[in-house]
Amino acid sequence: MLFFNFLIAFMVGGIICVIGQLLMDVGKLTPGHTLVTLVVAGSILDGLGLYDPLIDFAGAGATIPITSFGNALTHGAMAEAEKHGWVGVLTGMFEVTSSGISAAIVFGFLAALIFKPKGKVD
Amino acid sequence: MDPQEYQQLEQQITPPTPYVKNVLKAFLVGGLICTIGQAIMYLYIIFFDFTDKTAGNATTATMVFIAAVLTGLGIYRKLGAFAGAGSAVPVTGFSNAVVSAAIEGRTEGMVLGVGGNIFKLAGSVILFGVGSAFFVALIKLILVTAGVVKW
Amino acid sequence: MVILFTSKPSIIACGVAAGPLEQRSVFYSYFDSVAEDERWGQKSNEQGHSKMIQEACDIVMEKAKIKNLDVDFFLSGDLVNQMTPTNFAARELAISFIGLFSACATSVSSVIVASLLTELGASQYAIAGAASQHNAIERQFRYPINYGFQKPATAQWTVTAAGYALIGKHDPNLPSIVAGTVGKVVDYGEVNPLHMGGAMAPAAYDTITSHLKKRHQKITDYDLIMTGDLGKIGLKILKAMFAQSGEKQEDLEIFRDAGGEFYGEDEKFQAGASGAGCSASVFFSYIEQQLKTGRFKRVLLVATGALLSPLSYQQGETIPCTAHAIEITME
């Protein structure tokens, strides 16, 4: 049965990437525009209460794509808004965290100390 | 030859975007990255005190770390050139954007170079992520207050 | 605007310095020096870029057996903001210097200016050329080097190379510059910065046709018409434009592109090479040597340049392009 969990993660993750690819190729968006679109989409899906079921269904297939970043932030903001009402929408902004950002900052900083850009073709 | 005629000619000669090939590559690589994520998640659950809920952060951080190393070694660039959105859309692609910008800024010093450039590419993702989180929460709160939906 | 150089200034000597990846170039054997390190042992890519320019100029002077004090003018440009690599190289060379920017067309525009100064009698020796360093340019115009993104088949690879020529008074045993065309800026509305060949082809077409018309020549009067960095696809477009204007299919073989040929058929480089150093390194090594051996008697070198900046692209501007041409003969 575990195999199917992997299969679903593979397929859902793959499909989200395909949506990104179509945005780039057919929609002629830059990578930056594509990622922003997906993040906002993840945020809206969470607002509609659809992203959590997707995570339950697909596991890493839904948490690894960047859409989950929008979901995580929205989740934090909505949780605060639920608790504290109007003030919560604002304070929620300071509560929200994303391990992806923090990790990327730390490792980015460390990598800058170690690596140099190399113009290799292969 | 006027610009319109020229653009027709240009389009005839320019090879078309290989949509199907690109989509397949994105699907396979994107799916594979998520599968690796799933495997790491299970490892965290099985060998450490993590649950489905709490393993997510650890998994993301691990994936980000792996992508940071691959970026430094120049391997993620090759992966990106091959897979397109397949490697850009997963959180590893976010890591790639942050880390590559940080490495690039090194020659301008830690503050102006690394600090000033680290979010050159990823900054918009953070801005729109946080911004849309704010507005979605706000709209939901309004709807809940108006009694249209429940939390 | 076509300029005739009646005194026929000659190319006295040439020097090309290239980066490690350029060992894969089909023109590799014609280059004078190929570095092991893409930064030339310097701390930053930009400093390495500067060092590469110095090295190429030193080679030129060494070949001509002259010193920097003997050179009257240094005419050069690159693609980095405010051309600092060239400026810094000029500081080290200590030669009267004018920085020129025509993007990747600088290799030829600098030779035109040098020829003018020679014709005028103001210059005995002038070093002209251009350079580009992959890392420094990619970083500025596109993404960080280590950022992974998909390149379309039309994308080109910025070369790491510097090509310089010493322009002096006419010498019948050396290739001589008989005419030059300063191109107009042409913009056919291309917006994709990863399709430079498509943006620049109309500029090349415009410059070549103006040159031929003013000189009362046909394309077959040349042994070779070589464009700078249209790339494989850009060259096809240029040929199609000439085919549409009534040139015979077999005559179109006269057109070649330095960028398209630079890395051979290696698909990793997509449509080929680009960058100011691309045309400069090919024109001032391979072409010069072929002229000297007499394989070519009359060539038209057309360096093309896309005059965009990352800012103009982000602001949604189209890509204006230019092309400059020089006609070189060997007696």
Place this chain on the structure above:
Amino acid sequence: MKKFIIFFFVPFFLIGCSNEQIVKVSNNAADGEKREEIENLIRDTKEVYTGTAILAGDELLVAIQVNPWLGYKEQKVEKKLQKEIKEKYPDLHVLVSSDYKMHWESQKLLNEKDSKKLKDEVKKLKDLAKEET
């Protein structure tokens, strides 16, 4: 391409057909009737393919694994079963969880004989399950 399609769609049918549920209840529970009833309650939840119930005194941990293709219903199934068991045994401290961690750990506890240790482990797992990100 054909192989590709088969590779992806065969699992749908396979999983659609197999309805075999594996339900285990820890042996330590003295009350045989209770054990059976809990087992039946889990069996009645069609979405569940593996259920493990650990009964330690008044602590009950029910670890379920929902059919992967119905994973999106996980939370609902969890809540439904929680409610059912709670109604039947109001005096038990029940936690129904579809978390993989609970499933994994409960397998180890199935044959745990020491009731004191069992109770501690179950409590620890319940705390873990309540942890948010």
